[in-house]
Amino acid sequence: MERTIAFTLNGKPARVTVDDDRTLLWVLRGDLGLTGTKFGCGAALCGVCTVIVDGDAVPSCTMPMKDVAGKSVLTIEGLGAEHGGAKHGGADHMGAEGQLHPIQEAFVKHGAFQCGYCTPGMILTTYAFLRKTPRPTREQIIDALDGNLCRCGAHIRILEAVEEAAATMKEGAR
Secondary structure, three states: OEEEEEEEEOOEEEEEEEEOOOEHHHHHHHHOOOOOOOOOOOOOOOOOOEEEEOOEEEEOOOOEHHHOOOOEEEOHHHOOHHHOOOEEOOEEOOOOOOOOOHHHHHHHHOOOOOOOOOHHHHHHHHHHHHHHOOOOOHHHHHHHOOOOOOOOOOHHHHHHHHHHHHHHHHOOOO
């Protein structure tokens, strides 16, 4: 059934008229032009399509739009300054327009990607994880990212980036 679904997208009100069962992934990419969210397996097994819905990291490839109604969605495009004030631990990490989030900065600094295809999902999974676990151990980071696959082999650099982002965010930087 097609209907108009209202939700918050990257801090701003959004409305789309779509079939209830159309997935969030395809609405983001096809209808709204937000191509930072990638298609991976289509079965919620790889983490590539991860977005944040009401604070939780979720696979957008299996989330029907009827389940998005009235919720808040954060994509990789919204994580930077244009998101407009998402907070972690009471400190604003969004900075001036065009600035990267500390997690994004850490991924760049550590070269925590090669092809970059999995990176948006990794970063958003990390974002949700660090909001709930601001002082993680390496083992906790490994467990949190277990559902996000990287075929390029950047795993050690990803772990180092998450550790640095956690330390930076814990210190209240930006």
